[in-house]
Amino acid sequence: MRDRSEILKEIEKLTREYFAGRAGARFIPGKTKIPLNVPSYDWQEATEAIETLLTTWVTMGKKVQRFEEMYARYIGVPHGVMVNSGSSANLLAMSVLTNPLAPQRIRPGDEVITPAVTWVTTVYPIMQVGAVPVLVDVDLESFNISVREIEKAITKKTKAIMPVHLLGNPCDIGSIMEIARRHNLIVVEDACESTGAEINGRKVGSFGDLATFSFFFSHHITTIEGGMVMTSNDDLAELVKSLRVFGWIRDLRNRDEVAEKYRDIDSRFLFTNIGYNLRPTEVSGAFGMHQIGKLDGFIEIRRENARFWTEQLREFSDYLILYEERPGTRHVWFGYPVTVKPGAPFTRQELVTFLESKALETRPVFTGNLDEQPAMRLMKYRRHGDLPNARVVQRQSFFFANHQGIGKEEREAVVKYFREFMAGVKR
Numbered sequence: 001m002r003d004r005s006e007i008l009k010e011i012e013k014l015t016r017e018y019f020a021g022r023a024g025a026r027f028i029p030g031k032t033k034i035p036l037n038v039p040s041y042d043w044q045e046a047t048e049a050i051e052t053l054l055t056t057w058v059t060m061g062k063k064v065q066r067f068e069e070m071y072a073r074y075i076g077v078p079h080g081v082m083v084n085s086g087s088s089a090n091l092l093a094m095s096v097l098t099n100p101l102a103p104q105r106i107r108p109g110d111e112v113i114t115p116a117v118t119w120v121t122t123v124y125p126i127m128q129v130g131a132v133p134v135l136v137d138v139d140l141e142s143f144n145i146s147v148r149e150i151e152k153a154i155t156k157k158t159k160a161i162m163p164v165h166l167l168g169n170p171c172d173i174g175s176i177m178e179i180a181r182r183h184n185l186i187v188v189e190d191a192c193e194s195t196g197a198e199i200n201g202r203k204v205g206s207f208g209d210l211a212t213f214s215f216f217f218s219h220h221i222t223t224i225e226g227g228m229v230m231t232s233n234d235d236l237a238e239l240v241k242s243l244r245v246f247g248w249i250r251d252l253r254n255r256d257e258v259a260e261k262y263r264d265i266d267s268r269f270l271f272t273n274i275g276y277n278l279r280p281t282e283v284s285g286a287f288g289m290h291q292i293g294k295l296d297g298f299i300e301i302r303r304e305n306a307r308f309w310t311e312q313l314r315e316f317s318d319y320l321i322l323y324e325e326r327p328g329t330r331h332v333w334f335g336y337p338v339t340v341k342p343g344a345p346f347t348r349q350e351l352v353t354f355l356e357s358k359a360l361e362t363r364p365v366f367t368g369n370l371d372e373q374p375a376m377r378l379m380k381y382r383r384h385g386d387l388p389n390a391r392v393v394q395r396q397s398f399f400f401a402n403h404q405g406i407g408k409e410e411r412e413a414v415v416k417y418f419r420e421f422m423a424g425v426k427r
């Protein structure tokens with residue numbers, strides 16, 4: 001019989017061979033699909049995952065911890081706590097802030113300011129913990145929360161701001177932190193779509209009291225499902241770790257000290273808080289360890305694609321709002337967004353239908369105007385103003401695929417599709 005390390009080497013060899021054989025067919029413009037996402041993992045992640053299964057250590061362990069450390073170093077904060085999704089990361093962040101042991105507690109009925117255009121699970125967790133989201137309009141030039149409107153939306157009940165770095169574009173977090181400081185508000189950055197984005201060389205996710213990331217399959221890097229809560233605050237980090245797993249003491253810094261206080265309870269099952277089970281699996285940690293090393297390379301491809309499209313599509317700027325990297329920032333382009341200007345001689349739907357007919361996959365800009373989503377009728381929230389820009393985003397904006405799998409041929413084909421469409425527009 002062969003020994004285990006030999007078997008593992010053989011598995012690695014076969015996995016490499018398997019993935020090498022996956023190279024795609026020739027790209028045919030207008031025929032070959034440009035999907036919204038393609039897998040960002042390769043033989044390294046698959047081999048590590050198989051090795052994890054074979055060792056049978058499959059629940060949260062050393063590989064998750066290793067990925068947490070690597071990711072925290074990448075973002076530039078001391079603590080990263082991995083969970084099973086970005087939605088769970090947001091739920092955990094809000095749960096920590098409303099927890100009886102929170103240093104600055106949000107109470108039921110308190111308000112949390114957040115953008116009207118985002119993903120639903122930015123906002124659901126605010127309601128799920130009994131707080132009231134206040135939907136604030138976004139800027140059309142960035143899709144991000146309007147800083148001017150934040151100031152106006154603050155009331156006596158406001159306790160926190162939860163900005164979102166949408167579609168890879170860093171929001172003006174410097175100004176938001178300044179507003180928060182003046183009004184003594186907590187800031188939770190939802191950076192689920194913006195892994196690796198920067199402002200003046202500093203990563204998003206390192207500014208707020210807490211920040212969250214997602215590693216869902218379609219994101220910049222993936223752990224299949226997965227997310228992370230980041231913080232620079234040691235006490236908040238302990239609360240995050242406690243609530244991630246049942247509120248037990250096992251992952252806490254001072255567990256021995258706490259155990260001393262409750263000698264009548266077996267410390268292996270000693271619970272000091274009311275938590276969840278939001279643990280990731282070790283397979284997700286195994287993925288993350290390898291994905292993180294590939295991230296900056298992936299981001300550069302997305303940025304190159306976006307630069308090319310913005311330059312080439314500029315000839316249609318009478319009809320389209322195009323998006324650019326703000327000076328001093330690193331935009332990481334979750335997708336490539338386009339807004340059809342109101343008054344253009346065609347509708348968004350006509351353009352989207354044409355692009356889809358060319359096998360270019362598109363999506364709406366997430367929730368559109370969240371205020372119009374029927375789910376919102378079920379819980380209490382407040383709308384700040386009429387949200388005119390969110391209404392425009394819902395009706396006029398969309399994004400199409402931009403990822404590490406898109407190269408020169410696909411990039412040029414996309415411009416050709418736009419030119420073809422525009423040639424058919426009656427001016």
Ligand SMILES: Cc1ncc(COP(=O)(O)O)c(C=O)c1O
Binds near residue numbers: 087214
């Ligand atoms: C802004 C934002 N927040 C939260 C999430 C939730 O992340 P997940 O899909 O990992 O639950 C997403 C998902 O894409 C998102 O875009």
